Amino acid sequence: MNKRYEVIIRNGLLVCPEGVIKADVAVCDEKIVEIAEEIAGEARETIDAAGQHVFPGITDGHVHFNDPGRTEWETIATGSQALAAGGGVLYFDMPLNCSPCTLDAKTFNAKLAVAQRDSLVDYGFWGGFTPNNLDKLAELAECGVIGFKAFSCFSGIDEFGRADDYTALVGMETLAKLGLPLMVHCENAEITSALTAKALMHNKTTVRDYFAARPPITEIENVARMISLAEETGCKLIIAHISTARAVALVTEARRRGVDVCCETIGHYLILTADDVEQLGTVAKCSPPIRDPKNQAKMWARLLNGEIAFVSSDHSPCDPKLKDGEFLKVWGGISACQTTLPALLTHAGHARKVALEDIARLTAQNVNEIFNIPGKGKIAVGYDGDFALVDLAKSFALQAEDLFYKHQVSPYVGATFQGTVTQTILRGTTVFKHGRIVSKPIGKHVRPKF
């Protein structure tokens, strides 16, 4: 008798860790149960993926969905839909810019309740790491946070205090014992705040003035400092949204001598340049700022050399009114969680001939391995039935109305991408298909395995 499955995806090109294979894949009870050239048997739902690539659904390690409390900027409902439209099945939400910030069990549970109600796709949470909540790190670990997030410089949110060196040192000692990683936004606070104050005093508020107020050395210096503290304490360290090739080099050197450190970068540091930001305006303002093309070429070289562990979106939207004004003064943050996979398919796969399995590693597999998330991030038997179906032959020019964000703004509006996500499948259920959200929220909380 023929076997019966819940879902079979037939005839697709599966992007597996070992390479791309033409095969069928079957899902039962939310998990991949079989991968074979031709799966005999029937399914409740058969998906014909002929001509399409089947990627593992992507995991975005770094988003700010701002829910609860700043839902006029973004929400878990809209953010998770946008992620799904870009092939995403899982995200790790930052402990700011929601309000209250995620700084203890109570604020964690408030966010969890929203996600349980509204999240289309799966989710994990970052805990906050500030001078005021060092006594809550263990309680957040109990809640199941995937790691902790700290800022070396002003975070943009008054309630989320920056981690001074003392806080970083003693907090890292605690995290080393808890066995959870610390991600740090690395920009030297003293230099960025002094240069910013000086620029403001002289009314220098253009895009170039903003770049000058946050030069590469602020990142490089702070990455070196955080590596020293991690080396001393044994805390696992992840550098957030690394933007300079010199800082990546520091991470690589430290890892080679045995420090438990790695780095994340963001699509926009690989795709946009300082000149683009000048053209685009405040929609492309972020911190650290987007750098020059020479640095970007070196970033690509290091990415392709395996020195950057994963690529996230740092989706950090705001009310568009907050982008209206002088460059130096407006909100820093870019909306991007819907475009990470198409952007990498275009700029890595298409333009630089990066292997598709390497793109899958950078967007799905590595981040789940780093955070010890079981059963997520690759197409393999026993893993969740999470897929992004992609038509690599189909290009599209991003229109504002394609965006599922709360506010339909992005620096990529008008940009052309090579590779269209046609369908996103979360644990066997199609959540996005041909431009539409086709499921109610079914996201589940994921937590690291110890």
Ligand SMILES: NC(=O)N[C@H]1NC(=O)NC1=O
């Ligand atoms: N608070 C916040 O989201 N900040 C983010 N925005 C940005 O551009 N960089 C960040 O760290």
Ligand SMILES: [Zn+2]
């Ligand atoms: Zn940051």
Ligand SMILES: [Zn+2]
């Ligand atoms: Zn961020």
